[in-house]
Amino acid sequence: MRDSVNRRKFIGATGSALGVGLGMGVSGCVTNPEYTSCPADATPVAGTIGALVNQTPLMDTHEHLPPEAERLENVNKNNKTPAPDFGTLMNHYTDSDLRVAGMSGEDYNKLIGRKLAPKEKWNLVAPWYERCRHTGYQLCVRESVRALYGEEDIREDNCEAISDRLRDDIKPGFYRHILRDVANIEHAQVNCLNIPVFRESEPASDLLSYDLWTIGIATNVNRKTLRACAGAEVATLKQAHATIDRVFERYGPKAIAVKDQCAYHRRLDFEDVSDERAAPLFERFAREEKLTPEETKALQDNLFRHCLRRATEYKLPVKLHTGYAAGNNSMNLARVRDNLCDVSRLTREFPDTTFVLMHIAYPYQHELIALCKQYSNVYADMCWGWIIDPASATRFLKEFLMAAPACKLFTFGGDYIPVEMVPGHARIARRGITLAITQLVQEGWLAESDVPALVERIMRGNAKEVFDLERVLRAQS
Ligand SMILES: [Zn+2]
Known part of the structure; x- marks a missing residue:
């Protein structure tokens, strides 16, 4: 594990604080090209x-990485996509911009499939990549190939070599190498998407820890998940609550946080639905009778509030998806717009629960700053934000730091399924953090002497304070 750059070392390196104004600045760009792309016009202060920023390890608060063993197994499985070639870099998020730019679903499937050679794939994707190459998602592709393979871009003449490297690098320990050595990430929190509530395939470690997922037991409750968690049919609301209690008893001590992304399918206005009202609804649900949308929502409201009480008891921060929806041609913007107004009711009614509102609620990030400024139990997570809209994320960081307490912010989560894309995202985040902090100093809003402690806090200190990794690691044994 790398040492943080503390204030003493920092000042020692620069002569005096940042060395600006005294003519002692370090000239030119002194960033390590391994971790970041330094702005071309870097001033001494930048x-x-x-x-x-480059030397400070990131605490990564949100990824979707599958188990490494699964990636190793899939290399030679012909029915598994994405194929282990450069198509892997175009598979998650990258694909959304390609599709919106006009690439057909059929061609996209060929891009990530196993039938075409890398050059054939390149010919298929090149026209669409050219049309959207300036976006954060595509920039992340280039930053990742720079960090991993020393290439500036993917082209016809290097797509085969990049594909060979990508495939050859999939070997035991490659997660640790990519996260630690390439991206300078100290630890990553993972929300696994193909398990009912909690990943048990491998224990949490100094590198990875896992979220407890409440979709299947509350916000999109389904009978199969409840049955799997209870070990029996769940027929009554009382039994459903007991099942949730059991889930928290079993996994709460091992989980780093609770994660829920129900904002993809419903509003976040969780009302206080009494057990008396929810009990008959649950019984009908258990009998597979059809519930109206209002009844379904009422049942979810009751179950999720039960989860919140348990999360609070187990001191688990509750991470909620807010803002922009992944994918293409599907987002309900009216619902997205209401996310933070809706959730503010919960933040008032659960004052002892820590809420982590993810993805800067893009494009409603000002509302998130307002909530974090007002409520002591609300935190902002910039995960995914740097690649959705790098310029807005940079502005968000500046505005957040001048409005809300700096201790309420987590600045990085790659939010990726393929680990190969995380280094690119980390480089973009480091560039944005550098720009935001530099501008605050140059504009006179932030004292140079405050920079070292602030950078340490927002890149890793806050995550260490709020997420109890030591408790998680103790519970593994
Ligand atoms: Zn995510």
Whole structure:
């Protein structure tokens, strides 16, 4: 594990604080090209802050990485996509912009499939990549190939070599190598998407820990998940609550947080639905009778509030998806717009619960700053934000730091399924953090002497304070 760059070392390296104004600045860009892309016009102050941001390990609060063993197994499985070639880099998020730019679903499937050679795939994707190459998602592809393979871009003449490297690198320990050595990430929290509530295939470690997922037991409750958690049919609301209690008893101590992304399918206005009202609804649900949308929502409201009480008891921060929806041609923007107004009711009614509102609620990030400024139990997570809209994320960081307490912010989560894309995202985040902090200093809003402690806090200190990794690691044994 790398040492953080503390204030003493920082000042030692630059002569005096940041060395600006005294003519002692470090000239040019002193960032380590391994971890970040330094702005081309880097001033001394930007270069110095860049070096600090570059050397500070990130605590990554959100990824979707499957187990490494699964990636190893899939290399030679012909029915598994994405194929282990450069198509892997175009599989998650990248695909959304390609599709919106006009690439057909059929061609996209060929891009990630196993039938075409890398050059054939390149010919298929090149026209669409050219049309959207400036977006954060596509920039992340280039930053990842720079970090991993020393290439500036994917092209016809290197797509085969990049594909060979990508495939050859999939070997035991490659997660640790990519996260630690390439991306300078200290630890990553993982929300696994193909398990009912909690990943048990491998224990949490100094590198990875796992979220407890409440979709299947509450916000999109389904009978199969409840049955799997209870070990029997769940027929009554009382039994459903007991099942949720059992889930928290079993996994709460091992989980780093609770994660829920029900904002993809419903509003976040969880009302206080009494057990008396929810009990008959649950019984009908258990008998597979059809519930109206209002009845379904009432049942979910009751179950999720039960989860919140348990999360609070187990001191688990509750991470909620807010803002922009992944994918294409599907987002309900009216619902997205209401996310933070809706959730503010919960933040008032559960004052002892820590709420982590994810993805800067893009494009409603000002509302998130307002909530974090007002409520002591609300935190903002910039995960995914740097690649959705890098310029907005940079502005968000500046505005957040001047409005809300700096201790309420987590600045990085790659939010990726393929680990190969995380280094690119981390480089973009480091560039944005460098730009935001540099601008605050240059504009006179932030004292140079405050920079080292602030960078340490927002890149890793806050996550260490709020997420209890030591408790998680103790519970593994
Ligand atoms: Zn996510």
